[in-house]
Amino acid sequence: MRYCKRCVQPDTRPNSRFDEFGVCPACNFQDEYASIDWDERRRELDAIVSETKLHNYSDYDCIIGVSGGKDSTRQAMFARDELGLRPLLVCCTYPPEQITELGCANLSNLVSLGFDTVNVSPGPQVWKRLMRNGFFRFGNFGKSTEMALYASAPKIAVAYRIPLIFLGENPAITVGALCTGSTSGDANKMKNTHTLQGGVDVVTEEGVREQELFWYRYSSDEEMQMANLRVVYLGYYIKDFFKVENEKFSVAHGMQIRNDPPEDIGDISGAEALDENFVVVNQMFKFLKFGFGKVTEQVCEEMRLGRMTREEAVRLVKAYDGRCAKRYIESFCEYLEITEKEFWEVAERFRGKDVWEPDGNGGWKLRASIDERPAT
Numbered sequence: 001m002r003y004c005k006r007c008v009q010p011d012t013r014p015n016s017r018f019d020e021f022g023v024c025p026a027c028n029f030q031d032e033y034a035s036i037d038w039d040e041r042r043r044e045l046d047a048i049v050s051e052t053k054l055h056n057y058s059d060y061d062c063i064i065g066v067s068g069g070k071d072s073t074r075q076a077m078f079a080r081d082e083l084g085l086r087p088l089l090v091c092c093t094y095p096p097e098q099i100t101e102l103g104c105a106n107l108s109n110l111v112s113l114g115f116d117t118v119n120v121s122p123g124p125q126v127w128k129r130l131m132r133n134g135f136f137r138f139g140n141f142g143k144s145t146e147m148a149l150y151a152s153a154p155k156i157a158v159a160y161r162i163p164l165i166f167l168g169e170n171p172a173i174t175v176g177a178l179c180t181g182s183t184s185g186d187a188n189k190m191k192n193t194h195t196l197q198g199g200v201d202v203v204t205e206e207g208v209r210e211q212e213l214f215w216y217r218y219s220s221d222e223e224m225q226m227a228n229l230r231v232v233y234l235g236y237y238i239k240d241f242f243k244v245e246n247e248k249f250s251v252a253h254g255m256q257i258r259n260d261p262p263e264d265i266g267d268i269s270g271a272e273a274l275d276e277n278f279v280v281v282n283q284m285f286k287f288l289k290f291g292f293g294k295v296t297e298q299v300c301e302e303m304r305l306g307r308m309t310r311e312e313a314v315r316l317v318k319a320y321d322g323r324c325a326k327r328y329i330e331s332f333c334e335y336l337e338i339t340e341k342e343f344w345e346v347a348e349r350f351r352g353k354d355v356w357e358p359d360g361n362g363g364w365k366l367r368a369s370i371d372e373r374p375a376t
Contacts, residue, residue: 001291001354001355001366001367001368002018002022002368003368003370004018004022004023004024004027004300005021005022005023006023006024006027006303006304007024007026007027007299007300007303007304007310007313008296008299008300008303008310008313008314008317008370009024009026009027009175009176009292009296009300010290010291010292010296010355010368011024012290012291012292012352012354012355013175013176013177013290013292014177014290015177016175016176016177024176025172025176026173026174026175026176026300026304027176027304029172029173029174029176029183030304030305036239038239041185041236041237042237044185044237045083045185045237046083048164048185048230048232049061049083049084049085052085052163052164052230055163055228056162056163056164057161058160058161058162058163059086060086060087060088060116060160060162061079061085061086061087061162061164062079062085062086062087062088062162062163062164062165062166063087063088063089063090063153063156063157063162063164063165063166064076064079064087064088064089064090064153064165064166064234065089065090065091065092065149065150065152065153065165065167066089066090066091066107066110066117067091067103067106067107067274067275068091068103068105068106068107068108068109068110068255068274068275069106069250069255069271069272069273069274069275070243070246070247070249070250070251070255070271071168071169071235071246072089072110072168073106073109073110073113073246073249073250073253073255074238074241074246074249074250075166075168075234075235076089076110076113076115077113077249077253078234078238079166079234080114080115087115087166088116088117088118088156088160088162089110089111089115089116089117089118090117090118090120090152090153090156091107091117091118091119091120092120092121092122092148092149092152092215093107093119093120093121094145094275094276095121095124095127095128096124097124097335098276098278098335099275099276100274100275100276100277102256102258102274102275103274103275103276104275105256106255106256106274106275107275109253109254109255109256110255112254113253113254118156120148120152120155120156120215122148122215122216123212126208126212126213127144127145127148128335128336129205129208130144130145130200130203130204130208130216131144131145131336132336132337132338133203133204133205134203135336135346136346137202137203138202138203138350139285139289139346139347139349139350140282140285141278141281141282141332141336142278142279142282143202143203144200144203144216147199147200147216147217147218148215148216150190150191150218151191151215151216151217151218151219152215153165154218154219154223154224154229154231155214155215155219157219157227157229158219158223158224158226158227158229161227162229163227163228163229163230164229164230164231164232165187165229165230165231165232166232166233166234167187167190167231167232167233167234167235168233168234168235168241169233169235169236169241170182170183170184170185170187170233170235170236173236174235174301175297175300182233184233184236185232185233185234185236185237186231186232186233187231187232187233188224188230188231190231191218199216199217199218200213200216200217242301242305243269243271243272243298243301244269244302247269247271250271251271255271255274256274257269257270257271257274258270258271258274260325262295262319262320262323263319263320263323263325264280264323264324264325264328265280265323265324265325265328266280266283266284266287266293266294266295266320266321266322266323266324267280267283267294267295267298267320268295268298268299268316268320269298272294272298277328277331278328278331278332278335280324280325280328281324281328281329281332283322283324284322284323284324285347285350286322287321287322288322288347288350288351288352288356289350289351289352289355290352290355291352291355291356291366292317292321292322293321293322293323294321295316295317295320295321295322296317296321298316299312299313299316299317300313314370314371317370318370329343351364354367355367
């Protein structure tokens, strides 16, 4: 295990490849940022908009999947106010037991800004069964829920013949997850990402009927071609589409953030995944598997933008990365109807043994110290 020589990203992210100089993909992409012709990108985006309007037979120009959080709020307002589009917002909502009051308030805020919205609510019983299966089989309870979140927008687009879907950031560029099949604005191969690979069948069990899986199945290539559907990373075309900037913009337009301390949620901003709390558990599991969590991603972006020193980034990562208050684990176990003993057995089963080593006191420590400045 090693850390990028320019940021604090470890080389354990799935489908990420450090170069021969020990630099992560996201830092290499950031090197190109200063030379980007943003006027040309805007012309490319305007051409997409013009083509969409020319061949659009729907009352809406595009679909944006939303939660009411920082990224979806900014996308929705950019599409309407900057591009002159009429977007239909699609929200795949969590079951009542899972969604937070903060999430409900933020979605209501976004709708109140003047948008038509469709809410998709997959059946909570099957939702929970698939979450349990993902948790025990992959150490990833979000495998099925991510499928529903990403599949709902194409389903609506095909049904209503809306030819364009906007997503936010391209994770290949922003965090170096080279599994999207694209390092541009093209998001049509998003369903090939690590989380969505294999489809819902990998977490399905006997007794779940096919019709109950409708919202978890991403539209086929044939369906998308018949609908002339195009999926685009809108963030690729916005010069300052970054975490902090999106948060500031959305807060200015009514979005509320968490007031939990970072040692409870493993998040130094309080503006991530506001619509449910189990994400805190999920990020802890990512930390156990790969040796990094949400804070690493947050500080790496700030380092790449020249707004944070390595010393400050290391301090924040050591203090808060992968942190998860006990109350979130208890709530998660209660929801999935499992014991905390079962929870920790799964956690240890999926701990990355190439990332962690025994500390000699019955615990674990990272094999590589983040204190070490990468070799030049």
